[in-house]
Amino acid sequence: MMEKQQSYLLIQNSTAYLYISNVSNILNFKEEIDENITNDKVNSLVIIWNSLNSHSNTTTKDEKLEIYRWLNTLKIISVAVVDADCSGDLLELIMICDIRLGGNKLSIKFPEDESEFTFNFEERCNLLMGTDRISISYNSLLKSTLNHQEVLNLGLINKVINTEGLIDEIEAYINKLIGNKSIEQINSIKKCFNNYKRLGLSANRELLLVEECKQSCYLIAKKYLEK
C-alpha cells in the first residue's frame, strides 16, 4: 500500500512513476531517472501528485528553473497526474509537463496575477491550448478556479481518469500512447515538441519547423537503412 505524503520512484514496464508531495522532491530523483533514460530503461515519466495538501509553494526559483529546464529537454514523454486542488508550484509543474491527466477531484486555481508564474504565462497558455481556435483569453484564466471538466474543455488537460485504479488507468493510457514504438521514434517526436516548448509559438516559424524536418528525415532514413 502507498503511504500518502510520501515521495518515491517506481520503475515499472518502461515507465518511471514518480510520486511527489512537494515539487522540489523531483530534484532528489532526477539523477536516477536520467540514468534510466540513458540506459533506455524508461520511455515515459509519470509524475503523480501524492498529497492532499493543495497548495505547495516551497520550491525556490532556482529549483523551479532547474526542474523546468530538465522537463523541457527530457527525451521521454512527461505526464502529470493530479486528483486534488491544484495551484502555486503544482500548477506551474503540470503546465510544464507534456501531458496532463486529472481525476474527478481536480480543480485548478489560477493566481491573481501572471507575474506569479516563473515562466511567461501567455506563451505557456498558447502552447497548451493552441493559438488558432482559442475560445478564451489567457488573461481571463487569472483569478479563476476551474473544475476537471472545465479544464478538459479548454484543452488544458488531456483526459479525466478514474483514480480508483490509478496505475491501471495510467498504464493503459501510456500503453496506447507508446505502443510498440522504438525509443528512437519517441525521442525524435519528443525533440520536435521540445523545440516548440523551448521556443514558444511566437518564435520565428523557420526555427520552429527545423526540428520537425530534421527528425522526420532522420526516422525515414533510419527505417530505410534497416531494410
Added chain:
Amino acid sequence: MKIELTKVYYEEKDNIGYIVINEPPANKMTSLFLKEFTYLVHEHITQSKVKGIIITGKGRHFCSGADVDQLQEMVATNCIMSSEGDLTAYPVWYVDNRMAFDYFSQLNIPVISAINGFCIGSGFELALCSHIRICGNGAFVGLPESTFGIMPGVTGTLRYLELIGLGKSLELILNGDTFYAEEALKIGVIDGIVNKKETLTYCEKLIRFILEDDKPYSKVNVTEYIKRFNEIYYKNIE
C-alpha cells in the same frame, strides 16, 4: 488562367485560385507531385492576385498521403548520417516542400480545403496549412505516420499544436490517430461537415461570403465567419 501539370493543376476563376491534386482515385503525393506542387507555389501562386484559395482533390478523395516507399528512398539517399548514426544533413527539396505547404498558413487571404474521402498523412498536413477545413460526410482524416515508424514532417506537428495545443497534439501524433469527420470536428482539427456532394460548392460560397465582409479578412475570425455563413447557407437550403 489554368496551369495544368501532370499531378496537380492550378486554375483561377473569378478571383479564386483552385489547387487540385490530380491523380485520382487515391491522389497520392508522389515525388513528382511534390516537385510540381512546389514549382506551382514558387512560380505562380506567390505571384497571383487572387483573393482566396481553395485546395481540393480530383475525384472521390482529397489525398491518401505520400508514397511512403518512394519517399523513404528519396530521403534516405539524400541524407548524410554521421558514424554515430546522427543526421547531419537532409535534402533541400524536403525543406522546399515544407515551405510550399506552410506558405498557405501564412497568407492573409482565406485558404480553404474542401475535403472528401481520404485526407491522411501529408495530404492532411497540406489541408492543415489552409485556414479552414471543410469535410464532406464520410471523410477520413489524420496523421498516421507514427504507426509506420516515422512522424509527420511537413508542418503537421506545428499545425496540430497551433490548433489544439501541446497535450492533445502529442497524444494524436504518438497514437497516429485517424478519424472520421465527426470525431475530427469534435477534436478541433476540421471546421465543418457538409453533404459530400456539396463540399466544393459550400467552400466556394463560404469564401465569397468571407470576401464580401466589411472588415478585412483575418484568420482569427474563422469560427465567427463559419457561424454567420451557416445561418444564411442552411436558411437558403430550407
